[in-house]
Amino acid sequence: MHHGLIVSSYGRQFIVEYQGQQYQAVTKGKKTEFVVGDKVKLNLINDKQVQIMELIPRENLIYRSDLNRSKIIASNLDQIIIVIAVKPNFNQNFLDSCLICAESSQITPLILINKMDLIESAEFASKIQQLYGDELGYPILELSAVDNCQQLMSYLTGKRNLLIGQSGVGKSTITNQIFPEAKARTAEITKYETSGSHTTTSAALYHIAENTDLIDCPGLQEFGLFHLELTEFAEYFPDLRNYLGQCKFNNCVHLNEPNCAIIAALKAGKIQAHRYAFYKRITESYKLKKNY
Ligand SMILES: Nc1nc2c(ncn2[C@@H]2O[C@H](COP(=O)(O)OP(=O)(O)OP(=O)(O)O)[C@@H](O)[C@H]2O)c(=O)[nH]1
Numbered sequence: 170m171h172h173g174l175i176v177s178s179y180g181r182q183f184i185v186e187y188q189g190q191q192y193q194a195v196t197k198g199k200k201t202e203f204v205v206g207d208k209v210k211l212n213l214i215n216d217k218q219v220q221i222m223e224l225i226p227r228e229n230l231i232y233r234s235d236l237n238r239s240k241i242i243a244s245n246l247d248q249i250i251i252v253i254a255v256k257p258n259f260n261q262n263f264l265d266s267c268l269i270c271a272e273s274s275q276i277t278p279l280i281l282i283n284k285m286d287l288i289e290s291a292e293f294a295s296k297i298q299q300l301y302g303d304e305l306g307y308p309i310l311e312l313s314a315v316d317n318c319q320q321l322m323s324y325l326t327g328k329r330n331l332l333i334g335q336s337g338v339g340k341s342t343i344t345n346q347i348f349p350e351a352k353a354r355t356a357e358i359t360k361y362e363t364s365g366s367h368t369t370t371s372a373a374l375y376h377i378a379e380n381t382d383l384i385d386c387p388g389l390q391e392f393g394l395f396h397l398e399l400t401e402f403a404e405y406f407p408d409l410r411n412y413l414g415q416c417k418f419n420n421c422v423h424l425n426e427p428n429c430a431i432i433a434a435l436k437a438g439k440i441q442a443h444r445y446a447f448y449k450r451i452t453e454s455y456k457l458k459k460n461y
């Protein structure tokens with residue numbers, strides 16, 4: 170059987186690449202949960218269509234979830250590039266959640282601060298550098314996609330990269346700079362402030378160089394983590410996980426248990442208050458919704 174790669178998905182429609190050609194895919198039976206990055210076994214129907222017969226097991230898969238449903242985003246990734254910008258409406262909770270997502274999937278994250286040409290960006294970027302670079306050790310890159318993305322190229326090479334971020338941060342603008350043939354649709358910033366809708370409506374994978382792919386996907390406003398286990402949350406915080414195993418109770422969730430090593434570290438100033446606040450917020454909302 171032939172092997173193909175899912176390079177685009179919109180709703181339940183997929184485009185499969187096979188031997189350098191793109192085909193509309195029809196799926197076999199009811200199982201239509203495929204995502205960009207999936208490798209599949211297929212049958213050729215004609216020169217426009219293929220039938221997907223089977224999913225080849227994924228090396229990794231990232232998804233987000235609220236309590237009731239989850240949505241798969243992309244698979245078989247080497248790097249998640251979390252694009253942030255001072256405008257429109259930066260949401261720190263979103264950044265923290267994306268980092269947890271990357272950690273839980275064991276995919277290296279890169280924080281990309283875009284729109285450095287805006288005057289407000291200098292102060293914003295230095296704060297992000299301090300909180301996430303100096304304190305947590307995450308790699309951070311600053312650029313202005315409207316000027317150029319040259320610096321980014323060396324981070325992409327040899328990897329399958331996903332651009333993820335809130336709507337309007339510039340993911341499609343970056344994609345077009347790196348790979349002009351993408352011709353990804355971008356929109357004026359005013360649109361986000363007034364309607365809050367997304368410009369990019371389907372995820373797409375581009376081969377930007379040999380063994381190097383870039384995936385542009387629709388913006389997200391929320392990044393739910395309900396698919397993770399409560400007891401695992403702290404493992405996905407590089408700043409909390411060093412203290413694991415040192416609490417009095419081995420099922421400690423580090424909220425108000427006595428002799429908690431994480432709370433002790435927080436009080437001693439070894440854990441940043443904003444990070445613990447985020448930990449506490451997701452843990453409490455998880456407990457509430459799952460009726461722990
Ligand atoms: N000033 C400035 N504006 C930028 C920069 N990068 C992108 N923009 C603008 O930001 C707006 C949104 O850019 P898009 O690339 O459409 O954003 P997106 O992240 O793809 O948005 P969604 O597809 O909705 O998720 C556009 O008007 C871009 O021109 C930048 O580096 N500086």
Ligand SMILES: [Mg+2]
Pocket residue numbers: 340341342354355368369385386387388
């Ligand atoms: Mg876009």
Ligand SMILES: [Zn+2]
Pocket residue numbers: 416417421422423424426428429430431432
């Ligand atoms: Zn504890």
